[in-house]
Amino acid sequence: MRPRDVIKTLKDSGLRGRGGGGFPTGIKWELCAKSPGEKKYVICNADEGDPGAFMDRSVLEGDPHALLEAMALCGYAVGSDEGYIYVRAEYPIAVKRLEIAIRQAREYGLIGQNILGTDFSFDLHIRLGAGAFVCGEETALMTSIEGNRGEPRPKPPFPAVHGLYGKPSNINNVETFANVPQIILNGAAWFKGMGTKRSPGTKVFALGGKINNTGLVEVPMGTPLRTVIYDVGGGIPKGKKFKAVQTGGPSGGCIPASLLDVPIEYDSLVEIGSMMGSGGMIVLDEDNCMVDIARFFLDFTVDESCGKCTPCRVGTRRMLEILNRIVSGHGQEGDIEKLEQLAESIMDTALCGLGQTAPNPVLSTIRYFRDEYDAHIRDKHCPSHHCKELLHLEITDKCRGCTACARVCPAGAITGESRGQHVIDTEKCIKCNSCIEKCRFDAIIKV
Amino acid sequence: MNDMIKLTIDGLEVEVPQGATVLDAARKANVRIPTLCFLEEINEIGACRMCVVETGARTLQAACVLPATQSMVVKTNTRRVRHARKTVLELILSNHDKKCLSCIRSQNCELQRLALELEVTDDNAFTGERIEYPLDDLSPSIVRDNNKCINCRRCVSTCYTTQAVGVIGPIDRGFETSIETAWDTPLSETACIGCGQCINACPVGALREKEESPKVWKLLHDPDKIVVVQTAPAVRAALGEEFGLPMGTNVTGKMVAALRRLGFDQVFDTDFTADLTIMEEATELIGRIKNQGVLPMITSCSPGWVNYCETFYPDFIPNLSSCKSPHEMMGAVIKSYYAEKAHILPKDIAVVSVMPCTAKKIEAGREELAANGYPDVDAVITTRELARMIRSNGINFLNLKDEDFDNLLGDSTGAAAIFGATGGVMEAALRTAYEIITGETLQALDFHAVRGLEAVKEADVKLGSLSLKVAVAHGTANAKTLLDSIRAGEKTYDFIEIMGCPGGCVNGGGQPIVSAEERLRHDPRIYRAKALYAADAGMTYRKSHENPGIKRIYEEFLGEPNSHKAHQLLHTHYTPRNKYKYREKSVS
Ligand SMILES: Cc1cc2nc3c(=O)[nH]c(=O)nc-3n(C[C@H](O)[C@H](O)[C@H](O)COP(=O)(O)O)c2cc1C
Ligand code: SF4
Ligand code: SF4
Ligand code: SF4
Ligand code: SF4
Ligand code: SF4
């Protein structure tokens, strides 16, 4: 196969980037191949910064040679002789196995000078990331490899034109690369036989949260969310009610029960206010407060903002402050509108994908769970009884006066005669819920 | 490949060359796009997001870094754009101290101006946590106030790119990001050279000079002190801007008048000692050439450069001319020659230097610069500080009648006038060296090869039978390029002029601040230098050795150039400096 045949096969296969954006991989390689320049780089994004995700790690640890093979193929296709694997330092086993694999591949002449006796040469380096989420963003990743503070650069120019050290570069995610050798081996048609027309192939998800079977799952694209959650994932534990599923990592969105039949595809997820991301999938049940979930994810991105551009540096922080006040019972009329206004501007003006998508969890929860926001703001009430500062415990007349609760309460908040009605002093109560668990008569309720 | 790119901006068709940004195109179409972090060629990082425009892309794009492309359709004033820009600005304000009333940059602040222009009606539109930062005011030159910093990084790029010093940068992440030194030490304990270029780059009041005007007021109000002031060549070419005059207006006469109004007892001209510097330096150069001394000799009148040399290129210390900088020579001469003539004790004299420079503030504190047992110079104020003093004294600057410098140390030549621009010291030195060496009168006085803004200028100059290889660099990054080529043995020279600031003193760290936008229209390095070259062309005397006052001071007092007395008063020495000053402390 000539380089252009490799690219054609990849284009025909319809493979799209598994790192989040879903950009067609064949087209990306073609752009880099056509970009003028003697020196080009191939980069593998193995930063896997989404909390709770370990799809890439499983490939790095389980089949590092698939990655090396794909990167060499990429080098061949785009005209590059040098590659970098940027892997997070928190993956020591992955790093070790990559090192071994690279050594082995060199020994076998599968990378290095004149691979398999041809005039094609390609060699690889490993670079360790320090665990900043933003360093998974492709331009920040390259800035980091160059030895500078990991901060994104404006695009355009795109990496295919002006990438690592200013040279044309092709960057792909681990899982994207892992698909390539199989596609070259089995042909584009084989690959297109799986998944959907717009999103062929399979996708690995890290299933977590309130679900019976947690862990990595691989399903064909187009599988409905319901199948993944109820069939593959085995449903929600303890007979609780499903509330939403968060996809796309910290900057994805929350999908409500009414949309569970949406097929998992890049475009369909974006249409409903979420995204594929790298494959995080967190299931939420009736006990999860959606305002607090939004707050939780935004808290992550606020922490991980690199601080370069104004909207993300200051704007996401201001959004978080508003959410903090809502969940603590100090929400004000107009807060939802303020959140929406900030979200719109941040998504429109932030320099990189981190800021541009950071408001997603907030917007999607406002979109599908606005009543929960209203309850927090207007009634100072958390419908899921999750937000501690809005929670009150009460002992109903089911109380038999067994004194179990009073004895367990670490705050000494419960008083009552033996065999008499007990009461909770809400001022003293620290909402540890110990009394609820102790009461055999279900007399203590959250209001 | 000179295909032009055609695009439309707000419906206006415009053509720009390949490589132009949308901001360039907008300027060409006379469409104004607000900017904050953008500083042409120095800071083009797209960080503040003030300049966003609509292009049909999914999100808005930053015009300052967006390459213009064929048939692009750009909209700069839609609802979406206006809303976004205003939100960005309000977010900046939500983390800014907004103390305009006591801010040194009020009325010359890019943030304040934008707030007015974008019709911000509620500067508390977004309230929230603000981080309080301590003031870093330990450096004799620079004060950093992060409570006003908007994280645009113009200072960072300037320090790194144009000055090749790089002692400030962003630390921490997200909301906590702030511009700091390494390990958060005070700027005074870093390798900072005090050039003040970061101040000139800052759009707001987060960076300023360490003010000495309070000290000067105190001296002026002290009945027991004779307070003598001197003004550097570049000050007169820029001071007028502070009072609304066009860039490049020479205001020497009004400046002298204003200084008298302020109450200074004598108003002397640093141009006088610029001429004196040339006498000493040209003689030193000829001496080094004749006696196989260390070459190339490098000028030493820019304290930013001297600090840089001592810190980053200590191996070039033997190359530095031993001449003090002109204002230090003036201080030494005032406290000896003038003191004798006026029958005043040196201890009763205070010398105030009005300088375009912040590094001179560090320089004045050097212990070795105290020829008469007292510091040669007691206080250094910048051009900006002088303007503030004039305003606060209620002086109507524009209506002042021109006055002349005081006689004794007030004569000057065209050679001294051009000291303020890059290449000027070299040119002045060559004019005098020529006549000393050849004994003939120089006919073509203008050495065009050493003028202008090229990064490093080189020339082969014939002084009679002697031919000299000379070079000129301005801005310490260019100095670095030049010195590296010498270190590597790629280049050899006999005489080099280096000024710490880009363009020379006319663009010093103490000069009136020109906004990023105004810089695009009027480059202060060009306009202010023009004023100096025009002054030179119009002077009776254009060579330092022709200055009657200079002839007099050698006759009456110093003897001849490089005499013992001259050495004692006008020359100095240098010391290698550690890049990590805090280490010196922890070791000792
Ligand atoms: C904040 C942020 C974090 C990202 N983190 C990762 C990551 O950890 N791994 C990854 O492969 N891509 C990540 N990306 C996406 C990359 O920028 C880039 O699109 C991807 O590596 C391209 O590869 P692909 O086309 O194979 O998906 C991130 C993007 C953003 C904006
Ligand atoms: S959006 Fe956030 S992470 Fe991205 S450049 Fe701006 S501050 Fe940095
Ligand atoms: S929740 Fe905890 S603190 Fe509150 S009453 Fe029950 S046991 Fe006591
Ligand atoms: S920096 Fe500008 S906006 Fe800020 S206080 Fe000073 S003048 Fe006002
Ligand atoms: S004064 Fe000069 S050296 Fe010091 S921080 Fe500013 S730009 Fe850098
Ligand atoms: S100090 Fe001034 S120039 Fe530097 S980042 Fe802050 S606002 Fe910008």
Ligand code: FES
């Ligand atoms: S992003 Fe363009 S001026 Fe700051």
